[in-house]
Ligand SMILES: Nc1ncnc2c1ncn2[C@@H]1O[C@H](COP(=O)(O)OP(=O)(O)OP(=O)(O)O)[C@@H](O)[C@H]1O
């Protein structure tokens with residue numbers, strides 16, 4: 001095999017890994033949109049909030065310590081423990097479930113039957129609230145997230161592939177980050193288990209029922225409010241997974257919430273209501289932007305990854321507005 | 334869990350299972366229902382008829398809790414019902430179908446009907462998520478009930494078909510299946526035969542009568558086809574412009590002058 005081919009292959013693989021992350025965030029959007037027709041602007045902030053909470057809990061940080069110290073003149077900062085990663089993850093999950101409950105109780109419940117744009121505005125408010133609340137709770141400095149996921153080049157893969165190139169060429173093997181490999185495995189496991197859950201359990205069927213028809217769901221005894229709590233909790237769980245992976249890679253900081261913006265073009269490609277669409281859309285954008293940067297980028301000054309996804313989405317909007325998997329939209333007259 | 338069986342156990346066939354009393358419902362200026370009262374006896378097929386816009390669907394929506402009337406009471410199984418949400422009413426043993434088919438389009442026939450078992454399944458989300466013992470056993474037991482219904486409605490051939498792809502008549506049948514899966518005490522059918530050909534109507538009539546006879550289910554049926562109504566209903570209530578203009582056996586109603594006028598379009602004074 002020629003080194004060029006192998007480099008391209010490496011780029012594609014790295015693109016797929018990046019795409020997995022986009023897919024995860026887009027998945028959170030799709031879940032909530034399907035069940036309630038709400039475009040949840042706060043999905044990205046939820047990932048940030050989950051990551052911050054995880055770091056805070058793991059390092060035994062006292063929540064609101066700045067506030068407490070300012071008000072009472074104390075000097076508390078930490079409980080002085082470090083929790084094992086899985087305990088911290090479980091506790092974070094509980095926080096996200098509680099969050100889902102509170103969102104339903106204090107926001108959604110009061111906005112039933114409102115226009116989509118109103119619900120959207122409510123989630124913008126929610127996003128800013130959570131961002132500020134997260135800072136207040138855990139502090140706004142950049143945090144290091146370490147849940148023991150291995151990082152750095154996979155030497156095994158590098159050695160394994162080093163011999164693939166033709167004899168005598170300068171090729172030293174493929175570079176793939178272990179973290180990306182783990183993220184991919186976790187994302188696959190997550191999607192598979194969500195799919196199984198929604199196919200073969202009572203609650204899973206209820207989730208799909210609500211996505212299809214609210215009235216009919218009510219008529220068979222399904223409480224929409226309960227389902228909304230469950231959906232937001234699942235979206236919170238997905239956000240947490242995305243937050244952990246992204247946070248481990250580039251630190252827990254505000255920019256993490258911006259990955260949500262990358263999910264937008266994914267949704268345009270995949271369609272707002274299709275779970276397979278979110279996954280495939282994420283992968284296409286991941287691979288597309290890496291390949292584009294690798295092949296065309298150098299000719300036009302690089303940094304194409306900043307805009308490629310959005311332009312691709314624009315192209316899709318013009319030529320295939322229903323997304324990859326959507327039915328063709330035919331105007332009713 | 335579904336409390337329908339327990340609630341209705343003290344009521345014998347032929348006794349009142351549900352009654353609406355002096356129901357008035359309006360939407361803004363539109364009076365959909367004005368002072369409507371009638372009863373349903375356990376085990377009967379009770380037709381609700383009337384011209385378009387008479388308030389028939391609104392009546393079913395009041396009974397299953399989609400609409401909350403401004404005035405009037407609903408009595409169910411011997412006591413006055415407090416204001417409940419539709420999903421709570423489903424737990425009391427009331428199931429329904431819709432005038433405009435409301436199936437879960439993305440799901441198969443099997444899953445649609447399985448969703449109808451919702452009120453009979455008690456396992457919680459944690460046990461479902463980890464797919465352990467009780468949740469799995471419950472799933473299997475309910476699946477058997479669903480297979481019985483599929484056999485009863487003769488739709489084995491479309492068990493796994495996504496319902497969105499089925500022809501209209503079969504969709505209506507699946508929707509009946511979903512309602513039957515709840516093993517309802519009271520079954521509300523909003524125009525189950527609309528848009529069907531004669532053969533399909535005959536099948537549907539047969540299923541409705543079989544449900545009544547085999548399970549003793551009380552059925553409230555909205556239907557426009559007078560032939561069908563006269564054939565399968567025990568008693569008929571007639572609405573027109575939100576008012577009740579007739580109530581009795583099919584024969585009584587057929588000979589009622591107000592009913593004849595309403596159907597022939599005699600102008601209102
Ligand atoms: N949700 C609603 N909002 C506003 N008006 C309504 C609503 N539901 C029913 N109505 C009005 O109430 C009246 C009765 O409607 P309803 O659907 O109960 O009639 P129907 O007897 O079922 O008629 P059809 O035979 O056409 O189905 C109509 O004037 C209708 O426009």
Ligand SMILES: [Mg+2]
Nearest residue numbers: 389390391432
């Ligand atoms: Mg109607």
